[in-house]
Amino acid sequence: MPFVSHAQNTAPSAARTTARTTPATQLRPVPQEYVHKLDAAEVLLTGWAPAGEDRVTVTARWPRGHAFYAPVTGRHDPMLLAETLRQSIPLISHALYDVPLGHHLIWQHFTFEVAPGAMFLDVGPMDVELRIACGDIARRGGRLAALTMDIEILRDGRHLGTAHTRFSSHAPAIYRRLRGDRCTPSGDTIPAGPPAPPAPVARAHAKDVVLSPMPEPLSPPLSLPHQWQLRVDQTHPILFDHPVDHAPGMLLLEAARQAAHAVQDPLGGAVFPIRFESAFFRYVEFDAPCVITAHVEPSAYPEGHLGVSVTALQEDNEAFSCRVTLARATR
Known part of the structure; x- marks a missing residue:
């Protein structure tokens, strides 16, 4: 690849x-x-x-x-x-x-x-x-x-x-x-973990959350405040419309979006994602945990805007990265 x-x-x-x-x-x-x-x-x-x-x-x-x-x-x-x-x-x-x-x-x-x-x-x-x-x-x-x-x-x-x-x-x-x-798809997969709370990741329903709290073996000191395990629910009718052998790109983009919403506190109130800059380095496999980490970027953004850097790490390799730009929502 x-x-x-x-x-x-x-x-x-x-x-x-x-x-x-x-x-x-x-x-x-x-x-x-x-x-x-x-x-x-x-x-x-x-x-x-x-x-x-x-x-x-x-x-x-x-x-x-x-x-x-x-x-x-x-x-x-x-x-x-x-x-x-x-x-x-x-x-x-x-x-x-x-x-x-x-x-x-x-x-x-x-x-x-x-x-x-x-x-x-x-x-x-x-x-x-x-x-x-x-x-x-x-x-x-x-x-x-x-x-x-x-x-x-x-x-x-x-x-x-x-x-x-x-x-x-x-x-x-x-x-x-x-x-x-x-x-080829196989049964050797990690079960989907429990969903993170829906509201902080801008979701109405738990079934649509693609982030899961870090499991106990990966808890502190390894885990960070803005860190989750990718939640791969292969029964989801939209993200998994047909059988695949690795995590789809749209699942990773959705994970980036949800992670960005979870860390957008500096803006306060409702926000709207306006830009995604993503790179796909490796396939994200189903048989190993994938850790999603997000942090607010220190770079200068226009007033009312915020940049969030999101990475996906699997087996010590960076598989995906995305910079999400959020804007304070206005009517």
Whole structure:
């Protein structure tokens, strides 16, 4: 697996625009299997269309309410955007670059940010448009091996956010060599621990908490005030829509979000996550504990903003890192 050594710290480079959105008549349908979701109700993408060489337009519809990605301070959950972007990776891979179904797509790094004022809830579903430019394309044996995506996200033709991500693509045989005896789901897993209290991690229900208090063998002096064990509940219908052999990227991003909420005391009151800068270094396995640590960054942030650094450590190796920027929620 090709790893990156650090998160992308620069702002995503897609330019802001208010140009007209792509006419619906030009859009092609999104096959459900192209977004790697078994539950059709969880497919957020609604259409796609080529927009030039290595460019594509993708449309999505966000429900006003969602069972897991529920509204936050009167706005759509920014993790809805993260999942929308995640679904666009397999769509583009299969539809634009002819990656066969069954190939494994692995995140290397992922940065996205939103404009809070553009995320407000409306009376019904919300339509968004992704304008995606692909670059740094690598091929192996004529097949896509890796690429970078720069994305601008629009709502009604107006700027909503930007994103930058890179992922790799592996044929089943290569993936088996990379993963060895861990390439298929097995019963050799650590049971999900008890959930942390939901309210401090901005969750309404315990079943949606992905952090667990540190178990006794890992308690002080090893544990820190802002430290948890990753809670991996493979029965969760959203995060584990289909069988996988390692912790999904969306689970790690959700862990970062929940950890950031838990340490946001300096801001006080309600907060809204506006930026995630993440890097995926190693697979997070199911058969060993994964420790999530969060701390407030000392760097200077604008008034009403806070940076939280989150890391995932498994078997003494850093597997994932994420810098989450929170903003004090305003109406």
